[in-house]
Amino acid sequence: MPAKDDPIVIKKYANRRLYNTGTSTYVTLEDLAEMVKRDENFVVQDAKSGDDITHSVLTQIIFELENDRNGQNMLPVSFLRQLIAFYGDQMQMVVPSFLEQSMMAFSKEQERMREQMNKAFGTSSMDMMGMSAPMKMVEEQTRRNIEMFQNAMRMFTPMSGASEPPGAPERDAGNDTHRSDDLKDLREQIAAMQRKIDSMGDS
Known part of the structure; x- marks a missing residue:
C-alpha cells in the first residue's frame, strides 16, 4: 500500500482510458484537471510499459482547456x-x-x-x-x-563562436x-x- 505522501498513480491504457489506482475508478482529463486544482499530487503511467507520461497528459489537459469553446484562452498567441x-x-x-x-x-x-x-x-x-x-x-x-x-x-x-567573422580578434x-x-x-x-x-x- 503506498504511503500517504506518495503521488496517486493514474494508469493510461491503450484505449486512452485513465484509471485512478487510488480510488479504483476510471477518470477523465477533466477529473485530472480538478485534482490539480485541489493540489492532489499524481503521476500518470503507461499501463503497458510503466513509463511516466505525466508531462504529455498535463500538456493534453492544457490543450483541451485552451480549445474549450465555453472557456477562455489563458495563453496569448504572442x-x-x-x-x-x-x-x-x-x-x-x-x-x-x-x-x-x-x-x-x-x-x-x-x-x-x-x-x-x-x-x-x-x-x-x-x-x-x-x-x-x-x-x-x-x-x-x-x-x-x-x-x-x-x-x-x-x-x-x-558561446556561438562559429558566427564570428573571419579575422576577428581571438577572445581573451x-x-x-x-x-x-x-x-x-x-x-x-x-x-x-x-x-x-x-x-x-x-x-
Missing part, C-alpha cells in the same frame, strides 16, 4: 509564438526555470490577491486601490525574473573566467529569488 521559437534554441535550457519561478511567485500571491478582489468588488474605488500592493509585488518579481533571463541570454550568447583567455563568474552570479540570483518566494509565502 506568448505561444515566443515559446515555440525557443524550442531548439540554445536558450531552451533556461526557459523552464524562468517560467517555473515566475509561476511560483504568482501562486504565492494568488490567495492574497483573491482576498483583495473579494473585498474590492461591490465596494468603493478606494478599496480597489488595495489591490495595488500584491499586484506590485508580482510585477516586481516578474521584472526580476526577466532580468535574470536577460542575464542568462547575455551569458550564453557568446579571461573570457572563460568571466563567463564562469556570470554563471555564478546567475546561480546566486536564482537562489535569492527562491528565498524571496519562500519569504512571500511565510509573510
